[in-house]
Amino acid sequence: MASSSQKGVVITIPVLVLSVSAAAIFLFFLLSSLSSSPCTCPPSTPDSTFTTTAAVVTGGKVVEEVVDRRISVSRDDIEWVKDQIRANGLHMQDNVLRKGINPRTRAQQLEDLNNFKGISHYEGSEANNHTALPCPGELLVEEHHSNYGEPWAGGRDVFEFLAESSHLTANSRVLEIGCGTLRVGLHFIRYLKPEHFHCLERDELSLMAAFRYELPSQGLLHKRPLIVRGEDMDFAKFGSDVMYDLIYASAVFLHMPDKLVWVGLERLVSRLKPYDGRIFVSHNIKFCSRLGGDECTKRLGSLGLEYLGKHTHDSLLFNHYEIWFEFRRSKA
Numbered sequence: 001m002a003s004s005s006q007k008g009v010v011i012t013i014p015v016l017v018l019s020v021s022a023a024a025i026f027l028f029f030l031l032s033s034l035s036s037s038p039c040t041c042p043p044s045t046p047d048s049t050f051t052t053t054a055a056v057v058t059g060g061k062v063v064e065e066v067v068d069r070r071i072s073v074s075r076d077d078i079e080w081v082k083d084q085i086r087a088n089g090l091h092m093q094d095n096v097l098r099k100g101i102n103p104r105t106r107a108q109q110l111e112d113l114n115n116f117k118g119i120s121h122y123e124g125s126e127a128n129n130h131t132a133l134p135c136p137g138e139l140l141v142e143e144h145h146s147n148y149g150e151p152w153a154g155g156r157d158v159f160e161f162l163a164e165s166s167h168l169t170a171n172s173r174v175l176e177i178g179c180g181t182l183r184v185g186l187h188f189i190r191y192l193k194p195e196h197f198h199c200l201e202r203d204e205l206s207l208m209a210a211f212r213y214e215l216p217s218q219g220l221l222h223k224r225p226l227i228v229r230g231e232d233m234d235f236a237k238f239g240s241d242v243m244y245d246l247i248y249a250s251a252v253f254l255h256m257p258d259k260l261v262w263v264g265l266e267r268l269v270s271r272l273k274p275y276d277g278r279i280f281v282s283h284n285i286k287f288c289s290r291l292g293g294d295e296c297t298k299r300l301g302s303l304g305l306e307y308l309g310k311h312t313h314d315s316l317l318f319n320h321y322e323i324w325f326e327f328r329r330s331k332a
Contacts, residue, residue: 106143110138113141133216144181150320151318153317154183154315154317159187159188161313162246162248162280163246165326168192173192174192174198174247175248176197176199176250178201178251185227189225197226199227201230202229202231207227210227233261242271243272246277246278247271248280249281250282253287254284256287258287274330274332277328278326280324280327281325304330310326311323
């Protein structure tokens with residue numbers, strides 16, 4: 001039998017080395033050109049959203065985490081939740097007794113809490129040994145959420161308007177005059193860095209609700225807001241070296257004598273960042289308009305303040321709009 005000869009391609013080692021080198025050089029230039037080309041891809045985050053890193057103290061260590069800094073909802077957000085309601089075939093129903101659900105008013109819930117203390121609870125000497133921060137029943141059933149002339153959810157509307165109008169970042173500093181039970185303040189505290197939210201409040205029960213219920217239940221104790229009990233527009237306890245990006249008063253100046261409001265503005269103007277810092281006052285500015293237009297402008301100017309205009313902001317969840325008046329510090 002004739003032997004069959006094997007045929008193939010023979011590559012010498014020098015040729016192989018040369019080929020590999022050429023391929024490596026080509027790949028290097030290809031990657032370099034790609035990295036230097038401008039990216040025309042769409043942003044990875046939706047409009048009105050941006051992400052940043054925030055330093056968080058965990059177990060004594062500072063850890064950086066990515067934080068979503070979106071403030072207002074987008075149209076896509078609203079369409080998404082509407083789609084979820086439609087997809088699940090949901091319709092508003094009467095809140096009546098049904099399997100596993102026993103609707104109670106706040107008064108009934110408080111009565112149940114006082115009489116029965118909950119389904120599972122400690123008795124006798126153990127009753128006070130397992131709750132680190134005992135909270136009064138009136139606060140647990142959130143009676144203080146009804147202290148306002150509109151739904152509690154309106155606090156989010158106020159935050160969104162003020163934060164966006166003032167171009168706040170997590171590093172900004174905010175002072176609220178009359179933060180009450182933190183209906184608005186909770187959103188600022190959550191958004192800002194620790195210790196960057198300050199408040200002056202006179203009402204003791206509101207402060208108890210803030211410290212004993214709202215901050216602990218919202219997981220915000222670590223934010224250490226500086227909330228001071230006081231009145232007569234005394235800001236001495238906030239220190240003299242703090243400069244605020246935003247100072248606001250929601251439905252507070254309505255209940256003060258005009259003279260006291262002017263005293264407060266005089267004390268606050270030196271604490272507001274020049275030009276970029278903002279003061280917002282809700283509802284009306286009769287403390288100023290009662291003086292007359294020219295006199296109002298003159299009085300503001302003597303303090304180094306400038307009136308920038310009137311704004312309205314619609315609520316997300318109910319038929320309501322907020323009215324706000326904007327000022328800035330016009331002198332350094």
